Amino acid sequence: MQRYTLNILLVLACLGLVLLTWQNMLDSYVLTVLMLMGINIIFASSLNLVNGYMGEFSCGHGGFMCVGAYVGSVLSVICFSSNKILGAALLPPALAPWCFPLILLASGFAAALFGLLVALPSLRTRGDYLAIITIAANYIIISLIENVDVIGGPRGLSGMKRTINAMQDVLDIPWMLIWVIVGTIFSLVLLRRLVTSTRGKGIPAVCQNEVAAEIMGVNTDRVKITAFMFSSALAGVAGALSAHVFGYVNAQAFNILKSTEGLVMVYLGGMASLSGSVLAAVVFTLLVEALRFAIPAMDGLLHAVHLLPADFALSQIWKWVLIPLLLILLMQFRPEGIMGNRELSDVFPRLRRWYTFN
Amino acid sequence: MALLEIADLSQRFGGLQALADFNFRLQEREFVGLIGPNGAGKTTVFNLVSGFYVPTEGEIRFNGASTRGLKPHRVTALGIARTFQNIRLWNDMSVLDNIRLAQHYWLGYSLWDVLARTRRYSETERRVDAQSQEILEIMDLKACAGEFPKNLPYGLQRRVELARALAIKPRLLLLDEPAAGLNSADVDGLIRLVRWIYSEFNISIWMIEHQMQVVMSLCERILVLDFGRIIAEGSPEQIQANPEVIGAYLGDGAV
Numbered sequence: 001m002q003r004y005t006l007n008i009l010l011v012l013a014c015l016g017l018v019l020l021t022w023q024n025m026l027d028s029y030v031l032t033v034l035m036l037m038g039i040n041i042i043f044a045s046s047l048n049l050v051n052g053y054m055g056e057f058s059c060g061h062g063g064f065m066c067v068g069a070y071v072g073s074v075l076s077v078i079c080f081s082s083n084k085i086l087g088a089a090l091l092p093p094a095l096a097p098w099c100f101p102l103i104l105l106a107s108g109f110a111a112a113l114f115g116l117l118v119a120l121p122s123l124r125t126r127g128d129y130l131a132i133i134t135i136a137a138n139y140i141i142i143s144l145i146e147n148v149d150v151i152g153g154p155r156g157l158s159g160m161k162r163t164i165n166a167m168q169d170v171l172d173i174p175w176m177l178i179w180v181i182v183g184t185i186f187s188l189v190l191l192r193r194l195v196t197s198t199r200g201k202g203i204p205a206v207c208q209n210e211v212a213a214e215i216m217g218v219n220t221d222r223v224k225i226t227a228f229m230f231s232s233a234l235a236g237v238a239g240a241l242s243a244h245v246f247g248y249v250n251a252q253a254f255n256i257l258k259s260t261e262g263l264v265m266v267y268l269g270g271m272a273s274l275s276g277s278v279l280a281a282v283v284f285t286l287l288v289e290a291l292r293f294a295i296p297a298m299d300g301l302l303h304a305v306h307l308l309p310a311d312f313a314l315s316q317i318w319k320w321v322l323i324p325l326l327l328i329l330l331m332q333f334r335p336e337g338i339m340g341n342r343e344l345s346d347v348f349p350r351l352r353r354w355y356t357f358n
Numbered sequence: 359m360a361l362l363e364i365a366d367l368s369q370r371f372g373g374l375q376a377l378a379d380f381n382f383r384l385q386e387r388e389f390v391g392l393i394g395p396n397g398a399g400k401t402t403v404f405n406l407v408s409g410f411y412v413p414t415e416g417e418i419r420f421n422g423a424s425t426r427g428l429k430p431h432r433v434t435a436l437g438i439a440r441t442f443q444n445i446r447l448w449n450d451m452s453v454l455d456n457i458r459l460a461q462h463y464w465l466g467y468s469l470w471d472v473l474a475r476t477r478r479y480s481e482t483e484r485r486v487d488a489q490s491q492e493i494l495e496i497m498d499l500k501a502c503a504g505e506f507p508k509n510l511p512y513g514l515q516r517r518v519e520l521a522r523a524l525a526i527k528p529r530l531l532l533l534d535e536p537a538a539g540l541n542s543a544d545v546d547g548l549i550r551l552v553r554w555i556y557s558e559f560n561i562s563i564w565m566i567e568h569q570m571q572v573v574m575s576l577c578e579r580i581l582v583l584d585f586g587r588i589i590a591e592g593s594p595e596q597i598q599a600n601p602e603v604i605g606a607y608l609g610d611g612a613v
Contacts, residue, residue: 190473197472197479198458198486199465205448212446215408217434217463217526226469341450 006355014181021174032245033289035177038184039242040281044265045191045274046234051263052271053195054227055207056122057131060138061235062258064111066251068236069243070145072107073157076244079103081162085150093166100167100179104240111236112229114141119228123221126210138259145251156250160243176245183241187234192274192357194230203227204272257320264327270337275344280337287326291319359422361386361562362407362530367416369402369586376402377586380416384530384564389556391577392566393597395606399586400566401443404532407564408440409433421529435463439528441519443535443566449508453499453518456507457490460525490525496558497521513544517551524559531555533565537572549575574598582606 017034020026047061077083079091079099091099117137122130146154167175194200202223205213214220243249261284269280299314308314330337345351360383367380377399384390392400405411407418409430418425425433448456465486471479494500499514499521507515516536523531536552537545549572556563556576567573573580573594580597582590584606590597597603 193473193475194469198462198483199467199469199472201451201455201459202462204451205459208448208450209446211410212442212448213459214430215410215434215440215442215446216460216522217431218459219429219431219462221429230469 002353003356006351007357014185017181018174018177021177022172031174031177033285035180035245036242037282037285038180039238039245040261040265040285041184041278042187042234042238042241043262044269044281044284045188045277046231046238047262048266048269048272048274048277049191049195049203049227049231049234051266052273052277053203053207054224055204055271057127058118058134058228058231059131059256059259059263060118060134060136060141061231061262062254062256063138063141064114064232064235065239065242065258066141066145066254067114067232068107068111068239069249069254070151070157070239070251071110071236072103072240073160073243073249074151075103075106076100076163077157077159079163080166081159083159089162094170096163096166097170097175100163100175103163104179104183104237107240108233108237111239112233114236115229115232116225117141118232119225122224122228135256135259138254138256142251142255154251156248158248160249161247164244164247176241180241180245183237187237188274188278189357190230191234195272195274260324260327264323264330267327267330267335267337270339270341272341273337273339273343276337276339276342279339279344288319288323291322292316295319360384361388361421362564363417363419364407365417365419367403367406367418368414369399369406369411370414375586377406380586380588382581382588384562386529387560387562389563389576389578390565391573391580391594392564392583393568393570393573393580394583398583398606400583401534402586403583404440404534404564404566407433407532408438431463434526434528437527437529438532439523439526439530440532441516441523441534441536443538445507445512445515445519447507447515447519447522449506451506452504453507453510454490454494454503456518456522457493457525458486460522461486461489463526493521493525497524512539513547516540516544516548520551520555524555529561531561531563533563533567535566535568537567537569545569545572548572552576 021031043061043065047058050056050058074086078086080089080093080096082088117140118134121133125133145151151157164175195203202213202218205218206220206223210220239254265280265284266277268284269276269278295314295316295318302308302314303310339347362384364380364382367377368375369377380403392403394400402411406413409425409428409432412427420436420438425436448459451459465482467479467482470476494503497517497520499518502510502514507518510518533552537548540548552563553576565573565577577594580592580594581588582597582603589602589606590600592600
């Protein structure tokens, strides 16, 4: 029984959260932040598969999230909402709860296909050159989507709230929270299963010594394609979830800044550490939200003591100075991140008695 | 039929003829040495055999089948394992994981089996575990199963690399300068270990080595390479007495 303590606590916490939301006892802002946290966990841990475990430097992860977000949104709008361009709703709203997981899966699948955009060059190139290719992939995806007018072009796409409302009409429970929780747990379980399997250990083998890996019988091409596609797929699921949480999607939200957020989380948490990525995603989400309040407060304070000219205001744009600055400081003072190649259970071995994950 | 047959093998890198007209047959259960001065093309031969380079000309047949066009991991799966001149272990993985990973080629389960943890997955992983433990036991590495190779002394790292190569269950083991960087006590240990491996496992060994002590005490037959060409072939005694070999090593004026 003791071996399941942590598992049970996690389930209880999730159930409690759902219950609180269901009873409308949770502030909608807090709820959004919590869901964002889950999405960030998926985003960061999937990026860690490539950047941490495989040791490639992908800085275009936002692009795959973008593919997932758009594919999910378009499917959702086609199926459950009447749109001037995409036509009337294809399916009766009663089907929404059944179709939504399929929409998530399809988003992941589509993102995995776009992952090939990076996976195939990775068979011939490594390191800095591949990093440049990942940036290019990020831009290609965004430009592609921005130039398709059917899905809103640069104006973005909305209408996904219909699907959520349809689900809510079937059964009045906090659907999006549940999907985010399910998605997060699924992603982490799958990632953990992958990296703890002998086959999955081919991924760090490629990182640590690619020549040895190939000579010792590891099909390095297949390992790379698997890692890139799997990582992209999960980013795609995160994208589809975020599109539905916000009910609106815009390609520019997934540009290089989004990818940088992913990098900050991965490097903050530590390379090749799933628990590190989870921890970092939680901390990072809270930090970004804290800045939302801290920046205006700082602005007020600096104006009060006349340190800033009256016509100059500190805006939220400063977030994009502070987050990259965090990355600089991190690389300077703790390049291995909070956990760095270790899991929480390696830091606190006694923790192992309290959970059973497989 | 020879286990390994190499016919008219040539390799050019741009204008450099690294290897020319290399002909060689290695029989089952044979221990052959490959020696020659630095830059003679010895490692090139190993890189060609293990599929790392595609030969400019010529053919390599292992167990009767041509290996042309096979990627290195496919060649390994045929039963050719190899160690490296500069040790190439996975340093941030435990010794046990290093051994486990060498069994990658026969895993056979799919990504789906991994993610769904099917029975095929757990059975395969159990077999991998059992075989890895067995190798660790045989190679006397049980005590350091949980260590990272980078924290082990050099001599022990060599042993881990040998264990990893044996975990592939090869029919042919290529050893690229196994004694490089070892002190004289370690070299004696290595000679004993390799001799024991040769007697214990049903394998053939082909070894590149500079230290004559190692080559002469282990090999049944020796091949001498100079400037990409075979200049002599024979038993250790014949090679030691061959004027061309002495010339290649000490310079023509010395003879």
